[in-house]
Amino acid sequence: MASLSVRKLDDETLSRLRIRAAKHGVSMEEEARRILKDAVSAPDHLGDLAVRIFGPKHGIDLQLPERTPHEPPDLSE
Numbered sequence: 001m002a003s004l005s006v007r008k009l010d011d012e013t014l015s016r017l018r019i020r021a022a023k024h025g026v027s028m029e030e031e032a033r034r035i036l037k038d039a040v041s042a043p044d045h046l047g048d049l050a051v052r053i054f055g056p057k058h059g060i061d062l063q064l065p066e067r068t069p070h071e072p073p074d075l076s077e
Contacts, residue, residue, distance in 0.1 A: 006032075017031060017032065
C-alpha cells in the first residue's frame with residue numbers, strides 16, 4: 001500500500017479531524033483514510049447518491065406518483 005504525507009495542515013483542520021476521529025472511535029490516520037476514500041469514490045448508482053443527499057435523513061421524503069405500465073414504442077420502421 002502507498003503512503004501519503006500531508007503538510008501544512010492548519011490547527012483548526014487538525015483539531016476537527018481529531019474530534020471527528022474520536023467520535024468514530026478510530027485514529028486520526030484511519031479517519032483521514034475514510035474521508036479520502038469517500039471523497040474519491042463514485043456512488044454505485046446515481047439514485048444512491050440522490051438518496052444520500054436528499055433522502056429521509058435530511059428531512060425529505062418524496063412520494064412518487066403511481067405509474068401505469070405501457071407498451072414500448074414500435075421502432076421497426
